[in-house]
Amino acid sequence: MxxxxxxxxxxxxxxxxxxxxxxxxxxxxxxxxxxxxxxxxxxxxxxxxxxxxxxxxxxxxxxxxxxxxxxxxxxxxxxxxxxxxxxxxxxxxxxxxxxxxxxxxxxxxxxxxxxxxxxxxxxxxxxxxxxxxxxxxxxxxxxxxxxxxxxxxxxxxxxxxxxxxANLKIFAFGPRPQDFYACNAPIQGLYKLGVEVMENSELDMLQLVDKIKENDPDVKRLAQEMEAELGQGNTYPDLLPKLARFELALRRFVDENLGSRQYAAFANKCWPAFESAFGFVPCYVNSRLAADGIPAACEVDIYGALSEYICTLATDLPATLLDINNTVPDDMIDSKSDLKGACKQDLFMGFHCGNTPSCCMKQCTMKYQLIMNRLIEDPQCPPNITRGT
Missing domain, CATH: 3.40.50.1070 (Rossmann fold)
Structure with a gap:
């Protein structure tokens, strides 16, 4: 696509x-x-x-x-x-x-x-x-x-x-994570825009991936695409077949479930249970979907997925979503910094796990999700199920 x-x-x-x-x-x-x-x-x-x-x-x-x-x-x-x-x-x-x-x-x-x-x-x-x-x-x-x-x-x-x-369907998998009320998405407002929503569970997603055979030729094709895209940033080549199965499952799900609609976006739960069940984080796959104009917001952020799709429609470019995350330390800004008319107090650093498509970056490298690694894995061991961002 x-x-x-x-x-x-x-x-x-x-x-x-x-x-x-x-x-x-x-x-x-x-x-x-x-x-x-x-x-x-x-x-x-x-x-x-x-x-x-x-x-x-x-x-x-x-x-x-x-x-x-x-x-x-x-x-x-x-x-x-x-x-x-x-x-x-x-x-x-x-x-x-x-x-x-x-x-x-x-x-x-x-x-x-x-x-x-x-x-x-x-x-x-x-x-x-x-x-x-x-x-x-x-x-x-x-x-x-x-x-x-x-x-x-x-x-x-x-x-x-x-x-x-008017022809969009947002596919959501799972409930939003605990204490993430900013991801609340009243459905009526979406219906007023003409947007359709299909809500699914994380178990539905797990079954979709389980149905994809490892020897499926499309899995091999997607893994090769990932290898070519990452280039020298392909730090976890053993992970690519798993990621390819996941991506293929989502793409086929779109084809089979658009129903009366023509266009798709995702808003999927991505932690904390996801990593243990799937064995990776979905960030890189989400970025690849976004590159094809299919936003895949994490944390079941349905309104975030909608915003990304609006950006794609308005610009004809892949969209990404960054959080207003943290302040900018004083020692990053010197007297010669060109702030384009802004005050230091106006600045913030935007951050997100890894949903930004590679075409929007100067370079990309496959890494592991540091926050999830702290939460889920033994810090004394190499990252495993938190890789894929």
């Missing part, structure tokens, strides 16, 4: 609207210019053939957008626009919707060439509210084509995030 396969591709439709007391040609002309402006900045957009003047036009435009595979839409007021039909389009479209309006081009054409789209947008906004339709209206929603193309490009990123969340 690649990062892109766990994030949505936005297919954007633009529909022009026109009030019947204004010339439809004004919207047609302005829409063509807007589409060209979008293409100039690298956006591939689909322009609905139908200009919405009435409710029948709304149905036709909806069908055209659906046939084009659009999952996000822009309602463009080329002139005043019919507030009812355009609001119905936004209400019935199955995906995020934005609305923008055309500015007047020149003082030399303010009679037949004037569209009053600014006024139309104000009326449309009121109609959206009456219908309880949530539409993205940018801070500067009225403009010429080049200006609006930039706003549409921003909306495409917003739409990607909304589509991703």
């Amino acid at each position: 690649s990062l892109k396969s766990n994030t949505p591709e936005v297919k954007l439709a633009i529909v022009g609207v026109s009030r019947d007391c204004f010339p439809i040609q004004l919207t047609q002309k302005r829409l063509a210019v807007l589409v060209d402006a979008c293409k100039k900045i690298g956006m591939d957009v689909f322009a609905c053939r139908t200009i919405i003047e009435n409710e029948k036009d709304t149905l036709a435009a909806l069908a055209q957008a659906e046939d084009a595979g659009a999952n996000a839409a822009v309602v463009y007021l080329g002139n005043f626009g019919p507030e009812g039909p355009l609001s119905i389009f936004a209400q019935r479209f199955n995906g995020p919707v934005m609305t923008v309006a055309a500015a007047e081009e020149s003082q030399n054409d303010l009679i037949n060439g004037r569209g009053d789209a600014f006024c139309g947008l104000l009326n449309a906004s009121y109609n959206f509210a009456l219908r309880n339709v949530r539409v993205h209206i940018p801070e500067n929603p009225v403009g010429l084509a080049d200006q609006l193309a930039g706003e549409i490009a921003h909306f495409r990123n917003v739409a990607k995030l909304l589509i991703g969340l």
Whole structure:
């Protein structure tokens, strides 16, 4: 799986609207210019053939957008626009919707060439509210084509995030550790975002791994990938087959349990029982999943997994999560340190066990988890079940 396969591709439709007391040609002309402006900045957009003047036009435009595979839409007021039909389009479209309006081009054409789209947008906004339709209206929603193309490009990123969340399932294994109330995750808030949650026990995870045979060819393939990724940092080569079985179990679990959703994230309990049962810490495997756009938060931090996935959607990059961990000692900062305008009191050190993907680091080395080692293993013996971070 690649990062892109766990994030949505936005297919954007633009529909022009026109009030019947204004010339439809004004919207047609302005829409063509807007589409060209979008293409100039690298956006591939689909322009609905139908200009919405009435409710029948709304149905036709909806069908055209659906046939084009659009999952996000822009309602463009080329002139005043019919507030009812355009609001119905936004209400019935199955995906995020934005609305923008055309500015007047020149003082030399303010009679037949004037569209009053600014006024139309104000009326449309009121109609959206009456219908309880949530539409993205940018801070500067009225403009010429080049200006609006930039706003549409921003909306495409917003739409990607909304589509991703609406099709996300977070898989959780185990309860959060004792005294980790910061990992509390009320489910209702997730449902309001459209996120699905599937909660499982640590025993379920153990059974999943037990089902993976050591001679499974995918285990060998994953272990070889790990070896290549770690390079000289492969300090525990004997551990890689175990880690590969664990990773394969999680990846297959995603494939078999996405159900109605398309994208996945994990929030898994990783201590203190995990190490004794599995024989390693899961940090490195979690980092590899994150590199593929599948966040794997530890300590059953469901909201942390959600935050990481949002970061991945917003940046098209793998995400990681660091704790606000400890203060910065005075002797680390001298008078020549460039704090970029910050005060020393503003600084902190971020830390996490090892979920950060190798592609986000200058170098990586397989190590053992020091805190778990203190808690679980005999300090007089070499690390064993706390290796894998």
